[in-house]
Amino acid sequence: MPNSVLLKDLLILTKDGEWGKGESSDDTEEMFVIRGTDFANVRYGDLSEVPIRFISKQIAERKRLEPNDILIETAGGTKDQPTGRTVFLKPRLFERSKRPITCASFSRFLRVDTTVAVPEYVFWYLQFLYHTGEIEQHQVQHTGIARFQYTKFAQSIEIPLPPLPEQKAIAHILGTLDDKIELNREMNQTLEAMARAIFKSWFVDFDPVRAKMEGRQPAGMDAATAELFPSEFEESALGMIPKGWRVGTLGDLIDIKHGYAFKGEFFRTEPPGDILLTPGNFAVGGGFKDDKFKYYLGEVPEDFVLDEGDLLVTMTDLSKAGDTLGYPAIIPVPRRNRYLHNQRLGKIIIKRDALISKLHLYYLLRLDAYRNEVLASATGTTVKHTSPDRIKAFEFPFADNGISLKFEQVISSLICRISLNDEQSRLLASIRDTLLPKLLSGEIRVKEAKKLVETVA
Structure with a gap:
């Protein structure tokens, strides 16, 4: 001992x-x-x-x-x-x-x-x-x-x-898994920054239009994609926008479905149960957070079970600043538990024949211009609220020529890589948390754990 x-x-x-x-x-x-x-x-x-x-x-x-x-x-x-x-x-x-x-x-x-x-x-x-x-x-x-x-x-x-060499070995094993999670996190930040930069270039700064005006081929873009952008601007209610584009509202392209009022008596803070999403699962600035889940053991209407890739916005925030109000999140690959569409979360439903992609909407709903409008129209003091109608009133320049769908095609590989890294990190965290008590108690020996970590990491 x-x-x-x-x-x-x-x-x-x-x-x-x-x-x-x-x-x-x-x-x-x-x-x-x-x-x-x-x-x-x-x-x-x-x-x-x-x-x-x-x-x-x-x-x-x-x-x-x-x-x-x-x-x-x-x-x-x-x-x-x-x-x-x-x-x-x-x-x-x-x-x-x-x-x-x-x-x-x-x-x-x-x-x-x-x-x-x-x-x-x-x-x-x-x-x-x-x-x-x-x-x-x-x-x-x-x-x-x-x-x-x-x-x-x-x-x-x-x-x-235990002896210092064994302490060091145990710390190294657990730290190796943690380091790999950190590497995935940094890689995802880079991939996310790349996706956001492409969105900003195409739909905010209109860089391809400016390049064509100057007689240049838009950087990093094939000829077919460049053809989707005009070579001049025109005036609009929002200022200068690419010629042929229109100023529309989110309501022209989407509906927002309210979540279900699940019964509090079936709420749990620990598994088992379905995962009941809350505004706490939305990151500041947009994105999905999986570090604080609530669980639900009651009956669930099938219409309020979420699928991988569903896009949601939060319509309530408990902070005075409305830290996550109106921000979007995309539902990741479901685990063993289903994700449930809770009240005060809005599910984005793209209208039939609307030529806008889910990823275009995801990055649009993270823009400062959208965020400022949501906060300006929010109600409440201690708790901030918005509504589907307020969100759908947001105006932005849009083209009906399929450019939005092309954007999703271009960045889909980045988003897929982010998802795979997230899944790997969850697996690594699970292995780390399983090894932790076993290594400290001596239930599993350092050599055994080291072989497992080398295989996984």
């Missing part, structure tokens, strides 16, 4: 976070401040959503994070996602950062004594304790906020420590 050591005795330093302020002064330092809500992105090396704040230089020096630190959330959380989440700060996160990094209040950093334990191994053990509910047992409600009693936890929880 490996030795077990109290968490507090594994650390050479631990401090709580610092929020800082928005204005700079002579005695402040500009830093990234990681919040609990940033953990998911930071885990995969993404600092793009992390706020930049100004910290007192004296405090900044004491709370400057380093590679291989572990962050642990000490307050916040929800019923479905308890506080006490952790994130491991990989060295490459700091290689990408142009500023020093700290963590916000309601979290703290743990710096492991590397002569005793491998930091990433300690992180994975904390992940194991979170998933088994052990960390949740140290959570209390205080003035309406869930707080994690870190000090009591660190003084009572013992972490089994």
Whole structure:
């Protein structure tokens, strides 16, 4: 049996976070401040959503994070996602950062004594304790906020420590799977940026039209596709648009079907059951999120079972800013569970003979111009609402010559690759989460796990 050591005795330093302020002064330092809500992105090396704040230089020096630190959330959380989440700060996160990094209040950093334990191994053990509910047992409600009693936890929880080489091997196996998920994520960001760039070039900036006006062949486009674009502009209610195009509304081309009011008594936060989609499954900026599912065990009208490739928009948002209001998501390949069309989500139905593609609509509904109109017409204060009629009133330039269908054909390979990467990442995450308790308990040996990971990754 490996030795077990109290968490507090594994650390050479631990401090709580610092929020800082928005204005700079002579005695402040500009830093990234990681919040609990940033953990998911930071885990995969993404600092793009992390706020930049100004910290007192004296405090900044004491709370400057380093590679291989572990962050642990000490307050916040929800019923479905308890506080006490952790994130491991990989060295490459700091290689990408142009500023020093700290963590916000309601979290703290743990710096492991590397002569005793491998930091990433300690992180994975904390992940194991979170998933088994052990960390949740140290959570209390205080003035309406869930707080994690870190000090009591660190003084009572013992972490089994096999020899350092074995700790390193276990961390490497789990980290390899995580790295592959990160690689897929980065690849998908690149593919997504390419698809959005093509859409913007064709339907917002009208680059092929400008090229033809200048006597050039549109870049990256075959002659048949270039033929679909005119070589001049004309005036319209929306300004200059390609000649022969028209200004229409979404309502000319689509209908929006309301979801079903499923009965709350059959809701569940854990499987089994069908997956009941909510606005929480829509990403800010558009896209599908699969990290927070609700499940439903009641009877389901077949008309409200969604198919792969269905396009939905969210018509309610619980945030004051309406973070996801009106944004679209495409239903991915169904898992063992069906996806259900819940109320306050609108299913886009393209009208018969409308020459517009689903992917054209998907990227159109992510434009700032559309987003601004949805927010401007939204109702509600605490909860924001929109409606099918408000969404369908959006005007945009459109051509009835099949160019929209050609766009989908051009980018379909990119979208297919994104979908395949997502499916692979889900498989890798499932394998990682299955191996985690088995490796830590010794149920599966390192050599066996290593062979499995080499085969999969």
